[in-house]
Amino acid sequence: MAVFEEMLRRHPDLGTGIRRTLERRIRAWRAIHGAEQEVIFRQTHEPGQLGLSDFTDMGELGVTIAGAPLDHRLYHFRLAYCGFEHAHVVLGGESFVALAEGLQNALWSLGGAPREHRTDSLSAAFCNLDRDARDDLTQRYEALCAHYGMRLPATIEALLTRMVRSKGPRSSQASNRGRLAAARNCRFDDLATYRGFIDEIVSRRNARNAKRIDSERVVLQELPDRRTSDYEEVIG
Known part of the structure; x- marks a missing residue:
């Protein structure tokens, strides 16, 4: 929200409709450039195996x-x-x-x-x-x-x-x-x-x-x- 509000302050012409797009862009950026995240490989066991x-x-x-x-x-x-x-x-x-x-x-x-x-x-x-x-x-x-x-x-x-x-x-x-x-x-x-x-x-x-x-x-x-x-x- 801080990034969103700062962008509207700098560029009032953008309008509030960009919020969802901005959230998607930030999530994508964090996934590639953000902090390391825990990776889980879930095990699936079959009966009798x-x-x-x-x-x-x-x-x-x-x-x-x-x-x-x-x-x-x-x-x-x-x-x-x-x-x-x-x-x-x-x-x-x-x-x-x-x-x-x-x-x-x-x-x-x-x-x-x-x-x-x-x-x-x-x-x-x-x-x-x-x-x-x-x-x-x-x-x-x-x-x-x-x-x-x-x-x-x-x-x-x-x-x-x-x-x-x-x-x-x-x-x-x-x-x-x-x-x-x-x-x-x-x-x-x-x-x-x-x-x-x-x-x-x-x-x-x-x-x-x-x-x-x-x-x-x-x-x-x-x-x-x-x-x-x-x-x-x-x-x-």
């Missing part, structure tokens, strides 16, 4: 079992479209075994498998492994996904390649997922009670998305006849 896995260190929440601090992580699975979630308490660090167990528990609880699976959590498991061990871990992860008919997005294939060539960065911890148990009470009598508490939190969240979850279930891939291995063979 993508499942995501991650681990979160739960140490900062101060969970105790019978008065003793519990050193653990939370495995978390989520369908990108409908928001179905599954969480699994992991005693120890990020590993292929923990990922395989948690992912398979999630898929069998869901009753189907998405067409793609994405995770960067194997980067932590690659640390301190030699080349042969890293190659073996990559092949085991690819075999796990293939067993359920899930392909790896191209970005994950590239990530695995980088981790084989180097030891890769440790995966970031997603605080939003990790706070499933940011609870009013973090003191539990035993591990079973704590696991039940996590299951209750996840069940309530899934209940809020029940209609979307049911609509996505019908387009998921069928599960195989059995689970695949979620353990490591050690030859003594």
